[in-house]
Amino acid sequence: MRWLTGDGADGVFAQVYDASGDDGAVLHLHSGTADVIAHEKSGSESTKACRIPHPVDASHLPCALPEAMTYRSGSLILGGLADYVLQIRVA
Numbered sequence: 001m002r003w004l005t006g007d008g009a010d011g012v013f014a015q016v017y018d019a020s021g022d023d024g025a026v027l028h029l030h031s032g033t034a035d036v037i038a039h040e041k042s043g044s045e046s047t048k049a050c051r052i053p054h055p056v057d058a059s060h061l062p063c064a065l066p067e068a069m070t071y072r073s074g075s076l077i078l079g080g081l082a083d084y085v086l087q088i089r090v091a
Contacts, residue, residue: 005071007090013037013076015069024065026076028090037076037088040065050083058088 002024003015011030017023026038038058050063068080071090079085 002067003069005069005076007071013069013071015065015078026065026069026078026088037090038065038078038086052084052086058086061086 001014001016005013007013007028007030009030011028014027014029016025016027023042024040025036028035028037036059038061040061040063052063056062063084064082066078066080066082066084066086069076069078071077074089076088076090077085078088
């Protein structure tokens with residue numbers, strides 16, 4: 001796990017990676033369940049510049065996940081060490 005933030009209620013969002021560190025996802029852990037909120041494309045390189053010119057499906061991100069995240073007013077916001085900021089409406 002690289003990052004963790006509350007959801008404003010009874011759960012948390014966790015940024016997790018597989019054992020190799022190459023396959024990342026953001027999970028919403030709440031009420032005994034785990035929902036995938038965002039998933040980076042396998043093989044995405046965090047050092048490679050990424051431009052997202054239009055809205056994309058967060059479950060199939062074309063870029064590596066940004067390094068940090070926070071939750072505010074129904075949106076999960078990811079940013080830091082990336083060329084983009086990702087905002088996902090989760091309310």
